[in-house]
Amino acid sequence: MDKHPIGIFDSGVGGLSIWKEINALLPHEPTVYLADSKNAPYGEKSKDEIIQLCIKNTEFLIKKGCKLIVVACNTATTNAIDYLRAHYHLPFIGIEPAIKPAALRSKSKKIGVLATKGTLSSLLFHNTAENHAEEIRIYEQVGTGLVPLIESGRMDAPETRALLEKYLDPMIAAGIDYLVLGCTHYPYLLPVLKKILPEHVRIIDSGEAVARQTKAILIKNDLLADTVENPIHRFITNADVKILQGFLAGYGPSLEVAYFDF
Numbered sequence: 001m002d003k004h005p006i007g008i009f010d011s012g013v014g015g016l017s018i019w020k021e022i023n024a025l026l027p028h029e030p031t032v033y034l035a036d037s038k039n040a041p042y043g044e045k046s047k048d049e050i051i052q053l054c055i056k057n058t059e060f061l062i063k064k065g066c067k068l069i070v071v072a073c074n075t076a077t078t079n080a081i082d083y084l085r086a087h088y089h090l091p092f093i094g095i096e097p098a099i100k101p102a103a104l105r106s107k108s109k110k111i112g113v114l115a116t117k118g119t120l121s122s123l124l125f126h127n128t129a130e131n132h133a134e135e136i137r138i139y140e141q142v143g144t145g146l147v148p149l150i151e152s153g154r155m156d157a158p159e160t161r162a163l164l165e166k167y168l169d170p171m172i173a174a175g176i177d178y179l180v181l182g183c184t185h186y187p188y189l190l191p192v193l194k195k196i197l198p199e200h201v202r203i204i205d206s207g208e209a210v211a212r213q214t215k216a217i218l219i220k221n222d223l224l225a226d227t228v229e230n231p232i233h234r235f236i237t238n239a240d241v242k243i244l245q246g247f248l249a250g251y252g253p254s255l256e257v258a259y260f261d262f
Helices: 016-025 047-063 074-087 099-105 123-132 146-151 158-174 186-196 207-220 241-247
Strands: 006-010 031-035 068-071 110-115 137-142 178-182 202-204 233-237 255-259
Touching: 006 016, 006 047, 016 031, 016 207, 031 047, 047 068, 047 074, 068 074, 068 207, 074 123, 099 110, 099 123, 099 178, 099 202, 110 158, 137 158, 146 158, 146 186, 158 186, 178 186, 186 202, 233 241, 241 255
Parallel strands: 006 031, 006 068, 031 233, 110 137, 110 178, 178 202, 233 255
Antiparallel strands: none
16 A cells, blocks of 8 residues: 555646546545646647646656646646656656547547647647547647636636637537547636536546546555545645645635745
8 A cells, every 4th residue: 555645737727627536536546636727728838838847747747756646737738847857766647638538439430629729739639630540530629718717717708608608609509419528727617618518418528437547546556545545635836725725625625725936
C-alpha cells in the first residue's frame, strides 16, 4: 500500500471533472490538485510555453510527494506528455479527445470535436484521428473564449450559450451524431450543450477512461492506497480560491483549498 497522493494538474478548474471521476473510482486515494488558472488557457500558448508550464507543475507536485501525476488537460497532454515521461521517473497519465469510442459508435460516420487550438493543432491529435477515424468525417472546432468563461463561473451566461451555438450549429447541420469534448473544462457546459444539441447527438469525454487508466497504472506499479480512511484532498490555485471552492461544493470536509502563487 502506498499512502502518497495522486497528483493532478490542469490550466485551471477544468481538470476537476477528471478529479471527480478518479475520486469516485478510487475513494481511498489522497490527492493533490494544482489549478494553474493564472496561465489559463493553455490552448492559446506555444508548444514550448506549454512544456515549461508543465515542468513547473510537475516539479511542484513531486515536491508534494505525489506518486503518480495525471495531466488533466488535453492541451498539456498533446504537447508535453512525451517530454514529461522522458524526463521524470514517476508514471504519468495523459488525456486526449475520445475520438476512438466516438468513431466506433457513430452511425452517421460524422463526429464533432470541440477542443482548444493547442489540442487540435497537435501531432498527437492528428495521429489519433488518422488511426481511429479512417472512414469518419471529423468536424473540428476551436472553442475560443470558452475556458475563460468557465474559469469565471459563467457556464450559464448568455455569451456562453451564444458561443456554443455559433460553434455547434454547423456541426448539427452537417449531421454529427457524436460530439467529443476535447478539453477538461467543457464537461461543465453539459447542461447548456444538452439544450443546444438534438437528442440523438451523444456527448462523450475522457473522464471515466482516465480514471480507469489511473487505477490500472497504480495496480501495475503496486501504488494503490486501498485502505486509507478519510484521505485528504488538497486543492491549490494561483487565482481566486472562491472559484475553486464553488466547483467543489458538496464534496465534504476532507477538502483543503488554498491559494499559492506558483
